[in-house]
Amino acid sequence: MDEEPTKSLWVRIKGNAGAGDIMVGVCYRPPDQGDQADEALYRQIGAASHSQALVLMGDFNNPNICWRGNTAGHKQSRKFLECVDDNFLLQVVEDPLRRGVMLDLILTKKEDLVGDVKLKGSLGCSDHEMVEFKILRAVRRVHNKLTTLDFRRADFGLFRDLVGRIPWDKVLEGRGAQDSWLIFKGHLLQAQE
CATH class of the missing domain: 3.60.10.10 (Endonuclease/exonuclease/phosphatase)
Structure with a gap:
């Protein structure tokens, strides 16, 4: 076209x-x-x-x-x-x-x-x-010190396995939305590392 x-x-x-x-x-x-x-x-x-x-x-x-x-x-x-x-x-x-x-x-x-x-x-x-x-432009580019992940090099199979090992129903049982989120986020970041 x-x-x-x-x-x-x-x-x-x-x-x-x-x-x-x-x-x-x-x-x-x-x-x-x-x-x-x-x-x-x-x-x-x-x-x-x-x-x-x-x-x-x-x-x-x-x-x-x-x-x-x-x-x-x-x-x-x-x-x-x-x-x-x-x-x-x-x-x-x-x-x-x-x-x-x-x-x-x-x-x-x-x-x-x-x-x-x-x-x-x-x-x-x-x-x-x-x-x-x-x-208007800055003379020098500000270098960002924030690290970013390179998803092209990630091992998603291992990541899926690490997150899948967690017994989510037991870990999140009786927790509110905020607590559940913080627990999930902690496990996610740990697996990411």
């Missing part, structure tokens, strides 16, 4: 040593765009949102979205809002741009990635306002 074409451009900006890459997208969604093209755009946004450093900007032509209340009055706008929510995106433009309606948006995964958003007037005879902003 051929993918419905969308009016979008995606660029990965390679970070210097110690700084991660940034995914930048520019999109235009025509007001009369059909459901198939919308779904193709939402799939692109979903794929791009795997990047923690994502800045997505453009004219999405969803005039009936209330960003303060996170509500929409039209089916297509609700679908777009669902896409934004499902991909944990934040909309950072605060002032309506055209005729009191916010059509031109800047969406990002991290609240502190975009700053100094300013409206700069129209360019030529366009009815769009220019939106100027800075992409």
Whole structure:
């Protein structure tokens, strides 16, 4: 099945040593765009949102979205809002741009990635306002000291055997939900070790 074409451009900006890459997208969604093209755009946004450093900007032509209340009055706008929510995106433009309606948006995964958003007037005879902003990035990436498990190397057979040896009906008998959870969690973490 051929993918419905969308009016979008995606660029990965390679970070210097110690700084991660940034995914930048520019999109235009025509007001009369059909459901198939919308779904193709939402799939692109979903794929791009795997990047923690994502800045997505453009004219999405969803005039009936209330960003303060996170509500929409039209089916297509609700679908777009669902896409934004499902991909944990934040909309950072605060002032309506055209005729009191916010059509031109800047969406990002991290609240502190975009700053100094300013409206700069129209360019030529366009009815769009220019939106100027800075992409903020830390010079050095903070190294997380939280250890994570490598599930590719796990021995799930052994894990299942260790957890299966516990006589759960006797261990949890007469316990409340909180106590049962703590006992289960303790045995689970012990087996994990």
